[in-house]
Amino acid sequence: MQRLLIVLLACCLTVTARAGVDIQHWKTTNGMRVHFVASPALPILDVQIDFAAGSMFDPPGKSGVAALTRGVLDLGAGELDENALADRLADLGAVLAGGADTDRASLSLRTLSTPDKRGPALDLLKKILASPRFDAAIFTRERARTLAELKEAMTRPDALAARAFWSALYPDHPYGQQATPDSLAAITLADVKAFHVRHYGAGGATLTLVGPLGRDEAVELAERLAASLPATVPPVLPAQPQQGSRTLLSLRHPAAQAHLHLGLPAVERGHPDYFPLLVGNYTLGGGGFVSRLMQEIREKRGFAYDVYSHLSPLRQAGPFQISLQTQRTQAFEALKVVRSVLDGFLREGPSEAELVAAKAHLVGAFPLRLDSNQKLLEQAATINFYGLPPDYLETYRQQLTAVTADQVKQAFVRRIRPEALVTVMVAAE
Amino acid sequence: MLKRLLFPIALALSTQVLANPFEATLGNGLRVIVKEDNRAPTVVHMVWYRVGSVDEVDGRSGLAHMLEHMMFKGTPGVGPGQFNQRVAAAGGRDNAFTNRDYTAYFQQVPKEQLAEMMQLEADRMRHLSVDPKEFAPELKVVMEERRLRTDDDPQAKLFEQMNAVAWQTHPYRRPVIGWMDDLENMTAADAKAWYDQWYVPNNAYLVVVGDVEHDAVFRLAEKHYGPLARRELPARRDIVEPQQQGVRRLVVKAPAELPLLAMGYKAPVLRDVERDHDPYALEMLGAILDGYDAARFGKRLVREQQVAVQASAGYEATGRGPGMFHLIGSPAPGKSVADLENAFRAEIARVVTEGVSETEMTRARAQILASQIYKLDSMFGQAMEIGSIEAAGLSWRDTDRIVARVQRVTAVDVQAVAKKIFRDDTLTVGVLEPQPLDNPLRRPSAPTRH
The missing domain is CATH 3.30.830.10 (Metalloenzyme, LuxS/M16 peptidase-like)
Known part of the structure; x- marks a missing residue:
């Protein structure tokens, strides 16, 4: 490569030269904010749910809970174990993605928009929202994998530099707290379940839809998804970070x-x-x-x-x-x-x-x-x-x-x- | 299954999408491939040259890539750095990439800017300056790129060494970025000679995808690229790697925590879309081993046996040179590289002796069909697909046929191809052996404050 792709400015938006992008917006009956962009050209539906469940909400001494919770969230739901769930999605050609950053945890689904595909795919998404299993054995395995990957990262100069940088920028703010082998070892399944109950409700969560839907279809779809989430109070933010000294x-x-x-x-x-x-x-x-x-x-x-x-x-x-x-x-x-x-x-x-x-x-x-x-x-x-x-x-x-x-x-x-x-x-x- | 999925999708796609792409050839041999996609007022413009590191010779590795860097260093009409400035001023993004088989340049711009992009690319197709004063600092940049992407990346280092061991005479044994010693001895004259030899319209093709009308693009291409003269290319010989007879093993030591195991089996690639069979079956095998989280490797090696932190399969069905089917993974804590190698071998043996199930085949087909639709969402991705298949010596016209043939692969085909290619005699095994950082002089220390 002649150079790395220019780092995308995280929020660089302007108006289209053409008609502009029309974001339709409303709230579901249980208060979840919905944004919808009608995009009729391709038979693809994208759904994303963002929760106020990033690492800034990690409990003290347990850095890594937010990432681990998101990591285990879609590994089994309702009567489906992790493999059955993944098999069903694969059979539909649907793709589940997402992750957690400092602020939010995301769960996104890309599916074909034809009713025979999107219906069952959305049902699986609902199941994950309403009844994730958090199996103990899976939690233990994923914690061990996360620990192994963390130890590996801590040998790499780029990862060490990034960790040191965030710690130094935010010595007294959660943005500076990062998972360590000790903090990961301290996390229990109960911590993950408690974090899920606190942060994966409708309060503070947002739903975004892009695809070939009519407004009525989008409203109904949003209602059905939101109904699988309990009402919660959005989490309280910590005090604003302060700049330190040189x-x-x-x-x-x-x-x-x-x-x-x-x-x-x-x-x-x-x-x-x-x-x-x-x-x-x-x-x-x-x-x-x-x-x-x-x-x-x-x-x-x-x-x-x-x-x-x-x-x-x-x-x-x-x-x-x-x-x-x-x-x-x-x-x-x-x-x-x-x-x-x-x-x-x-x-x-x-x-x-x-x-x-x-x-x-x-x-x-x-x-x-x-x-x-x-x-x-x-x-x-x-x-x-x-x-x-x-x-x-x-x-x-x-x-x-x-x-x-x-x-x-x-x-x-x-x-x-x-x-x-x-x-x-x-x-x- | 096939019918049910395809029918509503074909209806949902406009006839325009299905008529695409369009192709024309200019008098100087430059081919122009256009795919119309009018979902947004943007366009991707790519120039692909049929020259890559595979065309380099010993002592001159990295030359194709170095020339790619020099392509931004000016012509008599467009000074050093001005190319980037003009693309940026046009509201565009540009970049380039070099691989074993090709070198390609692209801009993504608002559609009104396509003509200016063509003017810029046509200018540097024949009029590059290659000034030694620009060459010297750029060579340092490339050395930094090598340090960043290979020397300090244990995984990249392992694959560089694996290629050097698996291929003995074929040029795929040399890294695209070049050996450091070759970079240190490279001159501006080398770069100029490379440019003069390979950068001609009859060794290139354009790929344009976006909100354009194909006839208008053909006319624009004729105007900007048409005047460039064609020139004879040197004959190129396809080098045939001698038959490997016996497993090859190598170890790379680097600072790391987790070991890495890579097993590479020599494998056929697609040469004749109608006559070949094995590459299609290998595509399906890859999907069955590693197509999603609960495919065989994820389910059995990572989740059930917990012998691996991660385990994947990799195979590229197209390319100018020979192919390889890779199994790659890191052992879980408490497991050894040998444990993981045994687990990989057991999975291969399972395919060879027991075959694969109809459920797995159906699932893999569904995923491949869905991905055919999803790829239409990215204009850049569509341009890359056209460019890559052409670079491998096939045509964009083959794409649908290839997908159809992959869909027709049977469970029996998959088992047969596994039996055929997973042989120790053509296997290369690379192992990354982690080195502790505990040398007191070199250990990451507690931060010191200045």
Whole structure:
């Protein structure tokens, strides 16, 4: 590959050049928020349910519960054991997917939309929502597999760097808590079941549908799915994370390349600073080869295969980060270049030409973010889960276009404070 | 089963989808393949060159891939870095990829920008500069890419070594990224010679998928690519790997926690869509062993016996060179690599002696049919499918026929092909032997704060 695919900006949406994407929205009778995008061209139905059940809700000392709960959730339901359930789905050609991140746990189903396929496939999904089995033997096996994979990850420089980075960014917030061999060993089946009861109800959950359905069909389908979930109260969020003080951590490792991350907690979903940060980040390091970081680190010096800056807005302030990998002996030299590019950008902001180019790209590339059902599902589900306005897609282009150079500069000065910047290096010499 | 599934789906798809794709050939030999998909106002534009690492020679590994990098370094008309700038300004994304059989370049853009993309690609098809001043830093970038993707990735390292052992004379033994020593000795002149030899319209084809009209695309292609002159290509010889006679084993040591076992059996690939049988049966076998979580490997090795943390089967039915059927897995804690190898062998023996069930066959067919529909959701995926099958020397026209033939494979065929290919004489076994990080000088330490 000439380069890694540009890291997708997690929430980069604008309005279509054409008609726009019409997200229909309503609530089920038990209060679950539904987003529906009618997509008549292909006989495919996508369904996604997102629960407020990410790792930020892991109980103290039991990091890993959220991921393990989601992992075991679809391994058997009702009278079907894990193999029978998987066999039924495979017989229908249906695909179940999903996972857990810091904020949410997702369960998604892709099925053929013809009634003989979608009916039975949705029944299986309902069964998983209503009566997951949480068999003890399966829990024990999956915990052992998770532990083995964690131990493996903890030998890899990229995983070690990412873990150290999140810990350093969020020392006093759940975003910084990660599973360890000890925390995994402490988790019991009772913990998983309790987490499920608390976090897998209708409260705080959202349902997103994309496919060739009429509105009435979608409403009925949503009712049937929601009815399999108990009413719950959405979980309480912890206090907002705070930025800390400037830190540099260095971990030893025998790798050929050093892994570098620089960053801090920056912005949450729906905050007005997000748009100026997004536009500015394109110039700094989000825009691939046209970004300043790529020019200085890769194009001029050949220091790295990939270097980027990225914003991950989350329920609470998610990270801004700059990342690269470089031969271990030149790590500190590369770090110096990164800091000088960042300092320069914080001092000057984007030039007028850079601002125009950033907006032209972000607005122009909009249709590429919505040109498949899969992409529509991801975007609509994110808008839904984070409670962004359902017309987010319609207003997005105006939001982007309205950003000024001064707003970019001010947002960066406010949010990306060098005195709070955390630097993590693994395998640097 | 087959009828029930196909009938409503065929009705649901528009006739336009079924008429697709369309193909034309320009006077200079450049083939243009267009698939119309008007669900969104975007288009994928790809240029595939029939040249990959398989065409390299000893001492020059990595050249196909290095040239791919240089393709972004400018022509007399479009300066270094400007290619990316113009694609970005057009609201597009672009990238490229090199594999054993091909090198390909693509842009995803709003449909109005297709003409400009063609202008840019046509320009660098014949007018690349290959400036030594641009070459030097880019070579360093490629070395960083090698460190990232191979040297520091134990699994990638294992597969690099496996290929070098399994293939002795066939060029598939060389890594696409290139050996580090070859990279260190590569020059701009090497890259230029490679470009001059292989980058001609008669060694390329375009794949365009999106909200376009095929005749308009053919006209645009004629305008931008038509003026480029064709040139004779050097003769290429298909190298035949000597018959392997006896199992080959290798070990790779790397910092890791979990061992990894990879067993590769030499296997046929598809050459003649009508006459060949085995590749279709191998596709079905792959689906039965590892098509979903509760397929044989997942159900028996991971869930029941708990001998593996993960276990998978891999087979690619198409390619310019020879093929391989892989069994790959990591033993569960408390189990050894030998335990896992025995478990894999027991599963193979079960297929050979007992065959596979009708239930499994029906299930695999249903999954393959559904995936044929799901793949229509991604324009990029559709373009990749067309490009890949053409790169293997087959035609996009064969795709439906291949799917139909896979559907007609019987349980008897699957058992017969297993009996035929799972022989120790053509087996290569690679093992990743984890090394502790406990050397005091090299161990990951508690963080030190500066």
